[in-house]
Amino acid sequence: MKSVNSDLAYDYIRKRILNGKLAPGQSLTTKTLSVEIGVSRTPVRDALRQLEADGLVTIQTHLGARVRKVDLKEFREMCLLRLALESFAAGLAAMNRTEEDLREISDALDAMRGLTELIVTTPMDKEGPVLEELRREDVRFHIAIMTAAKNDLMKTEILRLHLINRVVSTPVPETEASVNRKAVDARRRGVLAEHAQIYAAIAKGESTTARDAMAKHIQDIIDNTVRVLASSKSGRLSRPLTEEELSYVP
Amino acid sequence: MKSVNSDLAYDYIRKRILNGKLAPGQSLTTKTLSVEIGVSRTPVRDALRQLEADGLVTIQTHLGARVRKVDLKEFREMCLLRLALESFAAGLAAMNRTEEDLREISDALDAMRGLTELIVTTPMDKEGPVLEELRREDVRFHIAIMTAAKNDLMKTEILRLHLINRVVSTPVPETEASVNRKAVDARRRGVLAEHAQIYAAIAKGESTTARDAMAKHIQDIIDNTVRVLASSKSGRLSRPLTEEELSYVP
DNA sequence: CTTGCCCAATGTGTATACAATGGTATGTCG
DNA sequence: CGACATACCATTGTATACACATTGGGCAAG
Incomplete structure (x- = not known):
């Protein structure tokens, strides 16, 4: 945003927060961060x-x-905000989408469909990477819709909410199988079906x-998130994000 | 927020922007502001x-x-964002309102009703204060609904949008009668009718x-705003706000 | 007269030194 | 022994000094 050092500090701290190296509630002292990053306290303050x-x-x-x-x-409250904005954006997308937008949404949907089927036949201990890819396509689907809505402000705002949500309390990827395989598969198919409905409406x-x-x-x-959060008693709700996910806000 | 000086600078600059003393597009140099306010550049930067x-x-x-x-x-885009949030908030208000919320909304509605009728019998050159009061009750109505929605984040966000809208391009109060009296009165009655419908739905x-x-x-x-903006060719769209309006964001 | 470049002036970005404030630990008194 | 007051310390908030980027004007060449 500003010059090199402010950005440096901003990116550094942001990454540390997003990948879980800095846990929610942890205090951030400007001095410590400044020596860690190798700049003075001023740009650190700016970054904060x-x-x-x-x-x-x-x-x-x-x-x-x-x-x-x-x-x-x-x-x-954040969830409701996201609900308000993202559903509205879907409505906009139905009106403003181009053919290209539609193709992008469709691609993401198809990819998710394939991956969801793939998972059923994948041994549980080897499904990690597939899940990761599934998550990525899920995000891609939602982003494609926001893009199709043709409202940058709304898109930015929604992405901001997504990010906070992910950091601050995340669905604890279903690998922590507090529920059994069948239920998880059913949920995945449910998500897929909902995505398909959304896509169809936007297409039409x-x-x-x-x-x-x-x-x-x-x-x-x-x-689902609330249910999972309720079942996991751990007060710590954050999950590290991958490099890819880190940069999904413009 | 922080300490005295940062707040000082923040409040000072914010007021100057909101009451139109600082026009959109005008550049804000930290040095100038710092001597104007009587603090150093650092808190000014923070405020900015x-x-x-x-x-x-x-x-x-x-x-x-x-x-x-x-x-x-x-x-x-901002208007659409506001539309998305505020309509959603109205839906929430219908579910979450207390009797007290309802009374506040009703009060604002009644006040507007009285003022709207009053204006018809007021000579055009004396209606300024009445218009001001009408605006205030209008704002009060919308705020009351956001409060009834019981979602502070959403309320804050909507108020933020309201404020930007007002500063950056405002409906140029109908005193600039580019349209005739009858049309303006009709529009006022229309607003009132819409408010009444909203209230009724929330009440039920x-x-x-x-x-x-x-x-x-x-x-x-x-x-209406777009129409007025289109008809007024002046590039300058801002309007000073009253002291009261200035503080209507928490 | 136009066009290009150079240079100074203005203003931002950063670092560091100083002041103010909140938290903590220690000591004293009931 | 406990509660409160106080003094110290860590950390933030602020000011100032310096480095560097951008901009605008002047000067020279075409």
């Missing part, structure tokens, strides 16, 4: 302010910065159908 | 970053900060009705 605007850290006067830690109330240009389908989809995601 | 996060200024590396100036594309707990009514309402506001 920026990250605060992103919603990744909180700053209190004279008490310093901490990695943001959202409570259940905030979490619910049915705005309200697309909106409602997306709303239902995200509501399901939220329900 | 904060204002950038609020969406009121833009900062470019080595080029400094300018009061934000949105083009038509951004303006449309009809979520989707409330949402759709709010969506229509805001769409009308946008349409």
